[in-house]
Amino acid sequence: MVNPLSVSGLKVTLGATEVLHGVDLTVSRGETVALLGANGSGKTTLLRAALGLIPHVAGEVKLFDTPPTRFHEWSRIGYVPQHSQLQVLKATVIEMVRSGRLARRGVLRLQNLADKAAVTKALQVVRMSDLANRELTELSGGQRQRAVIARALAGEPELLLLDEPLAGLDMRSQEALAAILAELKAAGLTICMVLHELGPMKPLLDRSVVLREGNVIYSGQLAGGTYA
Amino acid sequence: MPDILDVLAYPFMQRALIAAVLSGLLAPAVGMYVVQRRLSLLGDGLGHVAIAGVGLALVTGWTPFPVAVAVCVLGAVAIEALRGTGKAPGDTGLAILFYGGLALGILLAGVANRGTAALSQYLFGSLTTVSGSDVLVLAVLCVTGVALTLLLAPQLFSVCADEEYARTQGLPVRALNMLIVALAAITVSASMRTVGVLLVSALMVVPVAAASNIATGFRATLLTALGIGVAVAAFGTLGSVALDTPSGATIVVLAVAVFVLTAALGGAIRHRHRPPAEEPELPTFTPHIPAEADATHPPETLEGMPGTTAVLHGDHVDYLLHGHRHAPHGDHWDEH
Ligand SMILES: Nc1ncnc2c1ncn2[C@@H]1O[C@H](COP(=O)(O)OP(=O)(O)OP(=O)(O)O)[C@@H](O)[C@H]1O
Numbered sequence: 001m002v003n004p005l006s007v008s009g010l011k012v013t014l015g016a017t018e019v020l021h022g023v024d025l026t027v028s029r030g031e032t033v034a035l036l037g038a039n040g041s042g043k044t045t046l047l048r049a050a051l052g053l054i055p056h057v058a059g060e061v062k063l064f065d066t067p068p069t070r071f072h073e074w075s076r077i078g079y080v081p082q083h084s085q086l087q088v089l090k091a092t093v094i095e096m097v098r099s100g101r102l103a104r105r106g107v108l109r110l111q112n113l114a115d116k117a118a119v120t121k122a123l124q125v126v127r128m129s130d131l132a133n134r135e136l137t138e139l140s141g142g143q144r145q146r147a148v149i150a151r152a153l154a155g156e157p158e159l160l161l162l163d164e165p166l167a168g169l170d171m172r173s174q175e176a177l178a179a180i181l182a183e184l185k186a187a188g189l190t191i192c193m194v195l196h197e198l199g200p201m202k203p204l205l206d207r208s209v210v211l212r213e214g215n216v217i218y219s220g221q222l223a224g225g226t227y228a
Numbered sequence: 229m230p231d232i233l234d235v236l237a238y239p240f241m242q243r244a245l246i247a248a249v250l251s252g253l254l255a256p257a258v259g260m261y262v263v264q265r266r267l268s269l270l271g272d273g274l275g276h277v278a279i280a281g282v283g284l285a286l287v288t289g290w291t292p293f294p295v296a297v298a299v300c301v302l303g304a305v306a307i308e309a310l311r312g313t314g315k316a317p318g319d320t321g322l323a324i325l326f327y328g329g330l331a332l333g334i335l336l337a338g339v340a341n342r343g344t345a346a347l348s349q350y351l352f353g354s355l356t357t358v359s360g361s362d363v364l365v366l367a368v369l370c371v372t373g374v375a376l377t378l379l380l381a382p383q384l385f386s387v388c389a390d391e392e393y394a395r396t397q398g399l400p401v402r403a404l405n406m407l408i409v410a411l412a413a414i415t416v417s418a419s420m421r422t423v424g425v426l427l428v429s430a431l432m433v434v435p436v437a438a439a440s441n442i443a444t445g446f447r448a449t450l451l452t453a454l455g456i457g458v459a460v461a462a463f464g465t466l467g468s469v470a471l472d473t474p475s476g477a478t479i480v481v482l483a484v485a486v487f488v489l490t491a492a493l494g495g496a497i498r499h500r501h502r503p504p505a506e507e508p509e510l511p512t513f514t515p516h517i518p519a520e521a522d523a524t525h526p527p528e529t530l531e532g533m534p535g536t537t538a539v540l541h542g543d544h545v546d547y548l549l550h551g552h553r554h555a556p557h558g559d560h561w562d563e564h
């Protein structure tokens with residue numbers, strides 16, 4: 001079966017320094033993998049290179065068996081960036097969440113019922129329905145993070161890449177997110193997420209991968225201790 | 229003071245009004261994205277490049293308007309292509325291009341023995357000398373530009389909001405960025421005859437800024453900006469006839485006046501409708517307000533609440549239901 005994400009021998013340089021020194025990471029279908037490691041160990045870089053947002057100098061990246069440069073089925077992928085810059089003038093929460101459907105909608109097609117239902121559901125899941133028409137600039141940090149998560153969920157992806165999704169979320173929101181991810185996982189969603197604390201995500205995780213200074217130093221069952 | 233209606237009987241005046249309204253529609257539609265991308269100064273600079281096109285046309289005897297549009301779009305595409313490859317021309321590089329273009333235009337006009345007088349109608353706009361073919365070119369550019377900005381609004385929005393995320397949605401980010409810059413160039417050069425290249429950036433930016441004072445949401449702001457753009461262009465043109473003032477300047481001063489007015493109005497609205505300090509719990513009865521609804525574009529009825537009627541009431545909208553007036557107020561409903 002095709003692996004949603006497979007990275008091998010990945011080397012990435014940012015500026016003048018090599019940040020990833022030959023990383024291997026395979027996430028198979030239905031699996032939930034935690035990406036752990038200290039600040040600056042290269043977790044965000046790994047996700048961004050996997051999505052083809054930054055080029056790699058060596059190695060191979062495959063999304064559903066296709067290199068990102070030739071990949072077209074972006075509706076199969078959801079992404080929650082670590083630091084979203086949402087600098088768009090006057091945009092409301094729901095307008096931003098709707099943009100998570102664009103890979104499905106394509107060009108010159110109005111929203112259909114499925115699009116609207118997915119957006120409504122995503123807002124409910126992150127408990128942002130009441131704030132749907134609030135401007136992004138008027139949100140707290142945690143509320144904004146929830147909106148960004150809703151944007152990724154609205155796309156109904158098969159592979160979900162989350163970069164520190166729990167950062168800034170209150171306990172109730174963390175639990176709500178873990179609950180929906182558990183539900184989606186049961187329905188077959190593949191998840192790879194960067195975490196510093198496992199928190200309520202712990203029961204979901206099948207495996208953890210630990211990075212240190214741009215190398216994978218551990219990959220396997222969740223061990224007891226902390227990594228970061 | 230000439231009678232406005234009498235003046236409107238003249239074909240040149242009708243052409244002027246049509247041209248002004250077309251500019252007033254196109255400029256804010258493109259301006260919405262120009263503002264997001266912080267390109268308003270680029271727009272200004274592109275106007276200088278357009279002048280080089282006018283100079284070229286004066287020397288060669290071609291029609292100035294289409295040549296200026298072509299030169300301006302070429303310049304914009306070249307700049308964006310360089311930026312896309314990471315070889316962005318720096319501040320100095322852009323200044324050289326812009327002022328080089330302006331100087332070249334003036335020089336060529338001199339060579340053509342037309343002096344700077346021929347250029348001034350492009351610098352400051354000259355609505356009353358707009359020809360029938362000018363109106364036609366402007367109409368084609370305007371309809372194309374506005375159609376593109378509206379039809380591709382979700383894609384352009386996504387690219388402006390978060391370029392990296394847009395790429396993970398499979399959007400052609402570079403092409404869309406190129407489109408925004410090309411549309412800016414088209415707007416600038418197309419508006420030469422109406423407000424003039426020196427003031428066109430104002431027509432792109434000021435209606436958008438005014439709309440963002442009073443509207444909530446990207447879509448609502450875009451539509452409000454289009455409305456303001458058309459209104460100031462039309463009334464500015466008529467005003468310039470009534471007051472015998474230069475049309476471009478009159479339009480822009482009117483736009484700035486609308487901005488000041490909306491800033492005061494927006495402040496008052498925000499003061500009255502301060503958002504609740506805490507997240508409210510779900511009220512037991514929550515009528516669904518369509519996302520498009522706001523103070524300037526109220527929905528006719530409430531979705532899921534047939535039998536309601538929208539009634540403008542001061543600065544907000546009431547909905548008539550069972551003979552009571554209900555007004556959205558923050559997250560709850562007031563009975564009026
Ligand atoms: N634009 C850049 N140019 C040069 N080096 C960079 C750049 N961005 C990141 N780095 C370096 O790359 C390394 C990995 O960064 P990365 O953002 O992937 O870390 P991370 O594991 O996600 O850390 P965190 O837990 O803080 O999010 C860091 O040492 C950082 O200093």
Ligand SMILES: [Mg+2]
Pocket residue numbers: 043044045082163
């Ligand atoms: Mg990171």
